[in-house]
Amino acid sequence: MNWTDERVELLRKLWSEGLSASQIAAQLGGVSRNAVIGKVHRLKLSSRGRAAAAPTRTKKTSQGTSSTKSVVRAASAPRHVTASIGATALQTQFEAEPVARQYLRPVEDVVVPISRRLQLVQLTERTCKWPNGDPLSEDFHFCGNDAGESGPYCTYHSRIAFQPAAERRRAR
């Protein structure tokens, strides 16, 4: 994959909108998050928002005898807060979505414990793939909780998906 003008433009857009490098990579397709980050740097459009920082990194180049322990923290700049729920926020949207906004209220999660409300692109092999909502709706998302290694769902949804015969009779 090469960086066409269109792809670079999309990269710029998504990056400025606050999407993570991996999310951008997922939407661009054909590139890794590293590629995205590398490109972002080359385009000199890092920072994304406010002040960058003063890393003062002296890494690589034969790291053997290091004695640098300078810890000078610069004041963190005010962040552009994007609506998010959970650690890995969902900031994914394609074109349309100015409609219904979430009220950041976990109220509707009475039956389904806690959903990380992940978008399809951010599911990994360890995230619960239990779908919630109408696939045709903007609100569609996946549970996203830790699914461990034993299956496609988290412990909660595993029980629903793989109900013991006895329990299933009652549920009917």
Add this chain to the structure above:
DNA sequence: CCCTGATTCGC
């Protein structure tokens, strides 16, 4: 362990 971005450096 999952994830984030930042940097370096061989290609």
Add this chain to the structure above:
DNA sequence: GCGAATCAGG
């Protein structure tokens, strides 16, 4: 210029 490997942190 590109991006994997690596680093540093949450």
